[in-house]
Amino acid sequence: MDDYVSKPIRIQELVAAMNNVVPPSETRMVDIRDLLEHLQGNTALLGKLVSLFLASVPDKLAAIQAAVEAGDAASLAKLAHALTGSVSNFSAEAAVSAARRLESMAREGDLSRAREAYKDLENRIDQLKPELADLARVV
DSSP states (O other): OOOOOOSSOOHHHHHHHHHHHSOOOTTOOOOHHHHHHHTTTOHHHHHHHHHHHHHHHHHHHHHHHHHHHHTOHHHHHHHHHHHHHHHHTTTOHHHHHHHHHHHHHHHHTOOTTHHHHHHHHHHHHHHHHHHHHHHHHHO
């Protein structure tokens, strides 16, 4: 055990304990404080959200990539929008921004830079996944 927070859980104490286990860094994708405030400190819900996201994100990315490759703007807009919602649950603004960018391109019907935008999104998600896995271990 690396740290301990007694009940009732106070968000500030929980964030401090989590920062001891998963130290803050300039490259962190997840805003832990905002995330826990959004979930009202519900660590069980956080664990479930992380598990569901990590299990579903490979299929979501594969579907987005297929839509990009097919030039299917309508499907891409829907898929990118859905991923935006999933990623926004984790207060991961860089990943949210990348998904929104791809969604916006699709809605505008201009997929000329969609491959590049998809690669950026994929990289952001790849950075996010280990952070979420670390959070899941802590909660």
